[in-house]
Amino acid sequence: MNRxxxxxxxxxxxxxxxxxxxxxxxxxILNYYAxxxxxxxxxxxxxxxxxxxxxxxxxxxxELVLYPNQKFLPQNYFNNVxxxxxRAQGKEGQQTFVIMAQLAACDNDIVRENARVVVxxxxxxxxxxxxxxLTMPKFLEYMYSGMMNKLYFQSEADNKYKILVSDYVKKNIxxxxxxxxxxxxxxxxxxxxxxxxxxxxxxxxxxxxxDINPQMVTYTNPMLDYNAxxxxxxxxxxxxxxxxxxxxxxxxxKYIEPSIQKENFPxxxxxxxxxxxNQEYQDFLVLLDFLKSYKIKPLFVMQDLHPYVFVNNxxxxxxxxLNIKSKVLxxxxxxxxxxxxxxxxxxxxxxxxxxxxGELGWVKVNQKIIEYFMKKEEKK
Numbered sequence: 001m002n003r004x005x006x007x008x009x010x011x012x013x014x015x016x017x018x019x020x021x022x023x024x025x026x027x028x029i030l031n032y033y034a035x036x037x038x039x040x041x042x043x044x045x046x047x048x049x050x051x052x053x054x055x056x057x058x059x060x061x062x063e064l065v066l067y068p069n070q071k072f073l074p075q076n077y078f079n080n081v082x083x084x085x086x087r088a089q090g091k092e093g094q095q096t097f098v099i100m101a102q103l104a105a106c107d108n109d110i111v112r113e114n115a116r117v118v119v120x121x122x123x124x125x126x127x128x129x130x131x132x133x134l135t136m137p138k139f140l141e142y143m144y145s146g147m148m149n150k151l152y153f154q155s156e157a158d159n160k161y162k163i164l165v166s167d168y169v170k171k172n173i174x175x176x177x178x179x180x181x182x183x184x185x186x187x188x189x190x191x192x193x194x195x196x197x198x199x200x201x202x203x204x205x206x207x208x209x210x211d212i213n214p215q216m217v218t219y220t221n222p223m224l225d226y227n228a229x230x231x232x233x234x235x236x237x238x239x240x241x242x243x244x245x246x247x248x249x250x251x252x253x254k255y256i257e258p259s260i261q262k263e264n265f266p267x268x269x270x271x272x273x274x275x276x277x278n279q280e281y282q283d284f285l286v287l288l289d290f291l292k293s294y295k296i297k298p299l300f301v302m303q304d305l306h307p308y309v310f311v312n313n314x315x316x317x318x319x320x321x322l323n324i325k326s327k328v329l330x331x332x333x334x335x336x337x338x339x340x341x342x343x344x345x346x347x348x349x350x351x352x353x354x355x356x357x358g359e360l361g362w363v364k365v366n367q368k369i370i371e372y373f374m375k376k377e378e379k380k
Contacts (some may be wrong), residue, residue: 041146047089048106048150051115053214054296055085056373059099060120062092063303063356070352071236072229072362074369082222086369093138095125097168097283100290101143104161105151114216116373117291117298120365123305123339124355125280126320128270133279136175139168148182152190161290162187221374226367233359237349245308246348246358256309256354267354268312269305271320284324288331299334299372301365306354307340336368 050057058064058074071077078086089102099119103111143151143165151162166187169176176183182190238248247256259265272278291298302321307314321339328335338361340346352358357365 041149043144044105044146044150047087047102048108048111049214050087051103051106051117052108052110053217054114054116055087055217056116056118056219056369057087057089058118058120058369059094060088060090061094061122061125063120063122064088065091066356067238067352070359070362072233072359072366074362074366077362077366078369084219084222085217090142093135094142095134095138095280095283096121096287097134097280098139098142100161100283100287101139101151101165102147103290104157104165105143105147105155107155107157109156112293113295115294116296117294118369119287119298119300121284121300121302121324122355123269123303123317123321126271126278126284126324127317133283134168136172139172140176145180145182152182152187157290159187161286164286219374221370224367224370226363229363229367230360233363234349237359238352245306246351247306247309247354248352251353265309266311267309269310269314269317271313271316275320275323281320281324285327288327288333291333292331296373297331297333299336299369300328301336301368302339303355303357304338304340304346304351304361306351307343307346309354334368334372336365338364 047057056078064073064075067073068076071081074086075088078084090099096119103117148165151157151165155162169183170186173179173183238250240246240248240252242249243252243256245252245256256265259267272281275281302325305317310317318339318341321337321341325335325337338350338357347360349358349360350364351361
């Protein structure tokens with residue numbers, strides 16, 4: 001019996017020593033086990049904290065970064081002018097699959113209860129060469145090692161979404177130079193290594209400085225005069241004096257004039273004939289399916305392709321956009337339709353070039369965000 005207690009006492013001391021080393025020597029262990037995870041885990045935790053707190057998060061692509069000095073760009077206008085917190089998540093190349101993957105990595109009950117998500121859809125994702133879906137370099141940019149570790153070892157998302165990500169990586173593994181274990185092995189393989197995974201999970205949690213009680217974000221409707229803001233937007237828009245399309249001078253001179261001279265103007269919209277062969281559309285349906293568990297239904301914004309420039313095959317593109325719109329509405333989500341089904345629908349200044357939102361367009365986006373999410377806050 002005494003020997004038994006000696007073993008128990010020895011085990012307790014050893015356990016205490018291990019816990020002490022983990023707690024007091026976290027940096028040493030992290031440097032040994034997962035040095036590359038330090039920064040990427042912190043970025044991942046930041047996104048999860050914002051989702052849990054109810055901060056409005058705007059997922060998009062190049063429109064969020066290409067013209068960073070736009071006054072009404074949401075991250076500028078909300079944070080700097082209105083003093084209302086908003087996070088812009090993304091830059092060029094981000095598309096629906098990797099948006100789903102990031103949300104799945106951060107998924108838990110608190111996120112599903114509080115998250116306020118806006119997704120800016122670009123028609124160019126579903127047309128031309130981009131309909132093949134997300135590229136691997138862009139996947140790696142957003143699903144870096146910290147995000148992948150959180151998806152596999154901490155996320156509460158349904159396994160079907162994790163498997164989709166795992167299958168995507170497996171299919172494109174040859175495009176990753178010297179992949180580490182989180183990319184090299186499939187989800188099935190990682191799950192089979194139960195003991196090893198529990199150790200990884202505990203180590204990751206030891207360095208996960210996540211705020212377990214994030215301060216909740218509440219919003220008050222600023223009650224803006226949107227007609228006045230639209231007039232202001234027209235005044236601060238980039239100059240468009242060398243063309244009659246409302247396209248900023250620099251872009252028009254660099255991209256449109258040469259096409260006119262080569263008689264390659266106006267442009268055509270290339271739309272895949274079959275939706276089941278449009279990978280981006282299929283990824284979009286997965287994102288819709290994932291978001292159906294969110295208590296606060298997301299807002300989708302369909303952007304435009306300049307109707308005076310993208311003229312050919314626009315009727316076919318109209319059908320695609322209407323299909324996308326119908327899928328969003330079928331899920332009960334909110335939708336802002338900025339697509340011009342014909343030229344007469346377009347208001348000059350809504351775009352600053354031929355694919356990106358202008359100051360006037362951003363006022364409309366901001367108005368929709370405020371009226372949708374902040375009205376709901378007032379009713380609580």
